[in-house]
Amino acid sequence: xxxxxxxxxxxxxxxxxxxxxxxxxxxxxxxxxxxxxxxxxxxxxxxxxxxxxxxxxxxxxxxxxxxxxxxxxxxxxxxxxxxxxxxxxxxxxxxxxxxxxxxxxxxxxxxxxxxxxxxxxxxxxxxxxxxxxxxxxxxxxxxxxxxxxxxxxxxxxxxxxxxxxxxxxxxxxxxxxxxxxxxxxxxxxxxxxxxxxxxxxxxxxxxxxxxxxxxxxxxxxxxxxxxxxxxxx
Numbered sequence: 001x002x003x004x005x006x007x008x009x010x011x012x013x014x015x016x017x018x019x020x021x022x023x024x025x026x027x028x029x030x031x032x033x034x035x036x037x038x039x040x041x042x043x044x045x046x047x048x049x050x051x052x053x054x055x056x057x058x059x060x061x062x063x064x065x066x067x068x069x070x071x072x073x074x075x076x077x078x079x080x081x082x083x084x085x086x087x088x089x090x091x092x093x094x095x096x097x098x099x100x101x102x103x104x105x106x107x108x109x110x111x112x113x114x115x116x117x118x119x120x121x122x123x124x125x126x127x128x129x130x131x132x133x134x135x136x137x138x139x140x141x142x143x144x145x146x147x148x149x150x151x152x153x154x155x156x157x158x159x160x161x162x163x164x165x166x167x168x169x170x171x172x173x174x175x176x177x178x179x180x181x182x183x184x185x186x187x188x189x190x191x192x193x194x195x196x197x198x199x200x201x202x203x204x205x206x207x208x209x210x211x212x213x214x215x216x217x218x219x220x221x222x223x224x225x226x227x228x229x230x231x232x233x
Contacts, residue, residue, distance in 0.1 A: 073131035
């Protein structure tokens, strides 16, 4: 067998190194496109987030978007997935401490508070008409929200804090009711019906009453979780 020429091996290493360098900016470009799409949704919804506007905001040619995403819909699926995963992580962190009812309330309050802080983005992600692939992603993450609340509800039932009930069905009802209740506050064409914290407090009270807090083995005062995890009347 003829030994490989030292120069050939060097050229091969240089080629591999160049390919690695090329891939790194590509990942950065993909992230810029994702962030640009998110920002445009925050500013004006799907109507403002055209392919041309996203590419311009990201500082790339329009064709670059299609090298990273097969379609505009696929980009928005990733935008939604990223935002929803952040919400779920925040809810999990908020529900990490306290008794079981406090943890449930903290999860509900965190979800509502985050949506109200980024109204236009939340409206686009939750309520605005979208491509069916984005809508499918919505349904998937709604199931994730339901599973998280169902797990907390099951703990509340086991602890005797609320009456026996179907945790999965109650969780689905709560997620649907919260989404519907936020329809007005998030709408870009309606006036804000109250302060953010007032809306959060209302939703927490609604959830307590709906699941029967106070009708279980023990009674608790109606309190609303504050953002830093402390409690107030």
